[in-house]
Amino acid sequence: MYQSIKRLFVLAGEHKKKMIISVLMAFGSVAAGFIPYFFISRYVTEIAAGTMKRSILFGAAAGTGAFLCLKTLLMFGSTMLSHKAAYRILRNIRLSLADKLTRLPLGYVLERNSGVIKKVMENDVEELERFLAHNIPETISSIGVPAAVLVYLFVLNPGLAFSMCICIPLAFCFYALMNRGSGEKMQQYYTAVDHMNAVVVEYVNGMKEMKTFNQSEHSFGRFKYAIEQYRHYVLDWYKACWPLMAGYYVMIQAGMVTVLPVGLYLYHMGAVEFPVLVLFLLISLGFAAPFMKLAEFADGITLVVNAERNIHEILSEEKLPDKRDQGKEPKHCYVCYNHVSFSYNGRKMALNDISFSVSEGSSLAIVGESGSGKSTIAKLLCRFWDTSAGSICIGGVDIREMSIKALMGKISFVFQDTFLFQMSLRENIRMGRPEASDEEVTEAAKMARCHEFIIRTEHGYDTLAGDAGNNLSGGEKQRICIARAMLKNAPILVLDEATASIDPDCEEQIQEAIGELTKGKTLIVIAHRLRIVMGLDQIIVLQDGIICGSGTHQELMSRSPVYQKMFRIYTETENWTLQNEGGI
Numbered sequence: 001m002y003q004s005i006k007r008l009f010v011l012a013g014e015h016k017k018k019m020i021i022s023v024l025m026a027f028g029s030v031a032a033g034f035i036p037y038f039f040i041s042r043y044v045t046e047i048a049a050g051t052m053k054r055s056i057l058f059g060a061a062a063g064t065g066a067f068l069c070l071k072t073l074l075m076f077g078s079t080m081l082s083h084k085a086a087y088r089i090l091r092n093i094r095l096s097l098a099d100k101l102t103r104l105p106l107g108y109v110l111e112r113n114s115g116v117i118k119k120v121m122e123n124d125v126e127e128l129e130r131f132l133a134h135n136i137p138e139t140i141s142s143i144g145v146p147a148a149v150l151v152y153l154f155v156l157n158p159g160l161a162f163s164m165c166i167c168i169p170l171a172f173c174f175y176a177l178m179n180r181g182s183g184e185k186m187q188q189y190y191t192a193v194d195h196m197n198a199v200v201v202e203y204v205n206g207m208k209e210m211k212t213f214n215q216s217e218h219s220f221g222r223f224k225y226a227i228e229q230y231r232h233y234v235l236d237w238y239k240a241c242w243p244l245m246a247g248y249y250v251m252i253q254a255g256m257v258t259v260l261p262v263g264l265y266l267y268h269m270g271a272v273e274f275p276v277l278v279l280f281l282l283i284s285l286g287f288a289a290p291f292m293k294l295a296e297f298a299d300g301i302t303l304v305v306n307a308e309r310n311i312h313e314i315l316s317e318e319k320l321p322d323k324r325d326q327g328k329e330p331k332h333c334y335v336c337y338n339h340v341s342f343s344y345n346g347r348k349m350a351l352n353d354i355s356f357s358v359s360e361g362s363s364l365a366i367v368g369e370s371g372s373g374k375s376t377i378a379k380l381l382c383r384f385w386d387t388s389a390g391s392i393c394i395g396g397v398d399i400r401e402m403s404i405k406a407l408m409g410k411i412s413f414v415f416q417d418t419f420l421f422q423m424s425l426r427e428n429i430r431m432g433r434p435e436a437s438d439e440e441v442t443e444a445a446k447m448a449r450c451h452e453f454i455i456r457t458e459h460g461y462d463t464l465a466g467d468a469g470n471n472l473s474g475g476e477k478q479r480i481c482i483a484r485a486m487l488k489n490a491p492i493l494v495l496d497e498a499t500a501s502i503d504p505d506c507e508e509q510i511q512e513a514i515g516e517l518t519k520g521k522t523l524i525v526i527a528h529r530l531r532i533v534m535g536l537d538q539i540i541v542l543q544d545g546i547i548c549g550s551g552t553h554q555e556l557m558s559r560s561p562v563y564q565k566m567f568r569i570y571t572e573t574e575n576w577t578l579q580n581e582g583g584i
Contacts, residue, residue, distance in 0.1 A: 004308040008128065011093055018085035019136060022078045026141035029074035030290070034149055036064040037286065041279040048274060078137050086132035093125050096315060103319040106384040107344075119197045120314060124307035131304040142290035149283065157272055160280045163262035164255045164287065171251035171291070178244035192230045199226040252291045255284035320383060320404070327403030330395025333410060333491040333522045334360040335381065340390035342380060350376045351545045353390070358538070360395075360491075363523040365533030367566065368542030374526045377542075378494045381524070382413055394492070412485040414514075416497035418477040420469030425454055426461035428469075428480055432487035440487060447516045448483035450476065482514065493521040497528065530570045541566070 012019060043060040046053070097120070101109060109117065153161040259280050266272040336357040343349045351373045358364040366374045379385070381392055383399060391398045399407055412432075420428045429441050436444075441461070445451040453476055457463040469477045485493065495514065527533050534553040541549035541556065541563045549560030556563040 004305040004312070007312055008131070008308055011096075012085070012089050012132070013092065015085040015088050018081045019132070022082040022085065022137045023140050025074045025078035025081065026137035027144060029071045029078060030141045030145040032067045032071035032074060033286070034145065034283070035067045037279065037282040039063045039067075041275060041282055044278045044282075045275040048278075079133070082133045082137050086129050089132055090125055090129060093128070093311060094121060097121055097125070097311065100315055100317065100319070103322070104314075104317055105320045105386070106382075107379070108317065110384070116194050116198065117314075119194065120310045123193075123197075124310045127303055127307035128311075131301070135301070135304070138293055142293040146287065146290045149287075153280065153283065157266075157276055157280070159266060160259060160263055160272060160276070163258045164280060164284050166258050167251045167254040168291070171248050171254075174244050174247035174251060178241050178248065192233050196226045196230045249292070253288040255287050256281065259284045320386070321400065322404045323401060324403050324405075327406050328397045328401045329406055330393075330397040330402070330410070332360050332395035334358060334395060335492065335522060335524070336393045336396075337377070338391045338393065340377075340380065340387050340392060342376060342385065342388045344385075349388075349545055351380075354545075354547055355390075356538075356540055356547065356550065358522055358524060360522055361520060362538070363518070363525065363536040365525045365527060365536045365539045366542060367527060367530065367533060367539060367563070369566075370528075372542040373545040374542055375496055376545075378413075378496050378524060378526050381492075381494060382411055383407060410490055411492045411494060412488050412490040413494045413496065414478075414481055414485050418469065418474070418481045420465040420472070420477055420480060422464060422467055424459075424462045425457075425465055425480060428465050429483045429487055432484035433489070436487055441483075444483045444487040445480075447486050448479045450479035450483055453479075486516065491522060492524070493518055494524045494526075496526045528570075530567055539563075 009016065039060045043057070046056050101117075150161065150165070153164070263272065263277045263280055267274065267277050334357065337354050340351055340354040341349060342351045354373075354377065356364070366377055368374050380387055381399070383404065386400060391400070393399065394402070394407075394410055402410075421431075426438065426441055429444060430436055432444070433440075438461075442451065445454055445461075454461055454463070463471070465471055465477075465480070469480070472480070523536070525533055525536065530553075533539055537552070539551065539553060539556055540547050541560055543562055548562050549556055551559070557567065
């Protein structure tokens with residue numbers, strides 16, 4: 001817990017001064033709230049003595065009102081400063097998280113559930129607001145001022161001060177019982193929250209598939225079950241805590257009950273003066289409030305610590321090393337894999353001692369069964385991860401010796417799973433080269449065979465792509481992505497199953513677009529449709545992360561049993577598809 005709070009103060013940075021001033025103002029506010037008790041005590045004492053004067057009445061009333069106003073003003077100022085600081089800190093944390101995610105290996109994001117990352121970016125960061133804006137100023141002042149008042153009361157009359165505090169240890173016993181096993185319970189709570197968030201994201205993102213396969217009821221059942229599990233867990237936890245929490249609140253507010261009989265007895269014995277008794281009775285009524293604030297802080301601190309640890313886990317992840325200004329710049333664009341091995345998080349090897357090269361301006365296809373490591377080879381070239389062993393070079397330069405910016409400038413990547421942003425089609429294409437003119441964007445769109453459908457939309461190039469591009473068909477999204485790659489015009493092009501999910505009506509146009517895109521480029525193609533790669537300069541065959549064959553299509557058909565089997569299965573599948581289409 002200490003480390004989490006310490007890291008939070010580090011994250012506060014330049015806003016620590018505002019937080020310190022906020023704490024001091026909160027101190028003043030709590031202190032101003034105690035002073036009226038002294039005015040009222042004197043007022044009551046004068047009435048009891050029968051010596052009440054109008055000047056004393058007005059003075060006590062004015063003093064009480066003034067300090068209550070001061071209390072409110074100081075608390076308002078403290079809250080305003082703490083909230084300003086808190087939301088600036090939250091902004092900085094979110095920006096730091098976003099920046100860190102861009103500097104981590106992309107594989108880090110791909111390997112994690114999007115609902116969990118969303119929870120860290122939104123819920124966990126927001127959880128810090130209560131701690132920064134409320135807990136810090138209010139809790140520190142709620143401990144410091146009452147402690148000082150308590151010292152004064154013990155000096156004034158130790159017996160009465162002891163009687164006022166006698167129930168506080170018992171209250172904390174209730175609180176300790178309530179918090180038994182809190183660490184394990186909080187872990188279970190966050191597991192339930194993470195599961196619920198993941199199911200919610202899955203439910204929303206998978207709506208199309210649920211409708212298509214008539215799985216709405218089943219998926220809604222999983223969605224409902226996750227929410228019910230969370231609800232049951234939280235309610236069961238609260239039900240177990242409520243009696244003990246009630247005991248805590250009763251005991252912490254019992255000061256008046258214990259002070260009154262002891263005080264009357266001491267007054268009767270002449271051991272305490274009447275003004276002192278009145279002061280103790282009045283303070284005992286308000287003394288519980290700071291301890292109730294402390295309980296709220298203690299309840300929330302576990303949530304805050306867990307949230308901070310989740311944030312710290314991302315911020316402390318090792319960034320992908322980037323040479324930046326010290327990076328080397330290759331003069332040529334041939335690609336070479338030298339004894340490359342790779343495993344995900346130390347698990348089974350995805351690639352094992354892979355070596356091959358692609359000459360500048362030539363083409364290479366990588367084929368193999370699903371899970372053989374094809375996409376991993378392509379993603380390592382873009383440094384989604386760094387290799388576990390061996391090296392990957394462009395123009396003789398290890399890609400780890402290049403800056404990320406220079407590396408990305410050399411490579412265009414067209415994925416099977418396309419993604420468009422909620423912005424205009426023009427800006428989605430312009431992401432390939434942000435400084436490109438409108439005319440260059442239009443030319444890239446024409447080459448990618450998407451100009452025609454763009455100008456048919458209601459707003460043309462200013463049409464919004466929709467959330468993740470859902471205003472367009474799969475083929476249209478793919479052509480926008482190809483236009484983006486054309487505009488970038490990088491010398492190395494990687495196509496990762498770029499036509500795998502495209503319907504036949506779009507495939508011809510996309511193949512034409514890809515033909516335009518690949519002219520003069522060093523080309524690496526990941527494909528399962530073998531007719532796409534038959535004419536490429538070189539084909540390598542992967543099996544269980546190992547190269548088991550390489551050569552042209554004709555060479556592999558004569559000497560690679562694995563490739564022969566793949567081609568036979570592919571041909572049979574194509575013939576079956578054509579026969580069924582003919583039958584329809």
